[in-house]
Amino acid sequence: MSCFRLPDTFLRDLERVMTALFWNGGLEDKIHWKSRAALCRQKKVGGLGFCYLRECNAALLAKQAWRISMGEGGVLHSVLRHKYFPSSNLSEAHLRSAPSFTWRSILGLGIC
Structure with missing residues (x-):
């Protein structure tokens, strides 16, 4: 990741998997109680500190x-x-x- 620019579609898919693992503990579809933007906010402003890949x-x-x-x-x-x-x-x-x-x-x- 530090030597190559990864394709945006790959990064979006990876973020989707990361979010699903956070909310569900697996890859099955369940309710996401907060948006990805809310998860990516800094911890000091109420987010969880996730990063946009x-x-x-x-x-x-x-x-x-x-x-x-x-x-x-x-x-x-x-x-x-x-x-x-x-x-x-x-x-x-x-x-x-x-x-x-x-x-x-x-x-x-x-x-x-």
């Missing part, structure tokens, strides 16, 4: 972009840096032909 996925990808731009991280970060922007910085990087799925996911955020 799409926002969480984007935040984790942004964290990877920050690590790449700061020169921190392991082998993946140095490979991406040397392959896609060897003589510039992350804000000047562009998509080349046939980029890796990780690189497309990071640049697809629109923060670079």
Whole structure:
């Protein structure tokens, strides 16, 4: 989840399963006494602190972009840096032909 942008349909299905497991303890249909939005509110305002997986996925990808731009991280970060922007910085990087799925996911955020 921190290296790839997951499809929205997959994330919605996963959130649906998480909500069903919370309310029912299983996957059968039962009454949901609160909406997903109410469950995702912060605990200090009356919610349960669940997260929206799409926002969480984007935040984790942004964290990877920050690590790449700061020169921190392991082998993946140095490979991406040397392959896609060897003589510039992350804000000047562009998509080349046939980029890796990780690189497309990071640049697809629109923060670079």
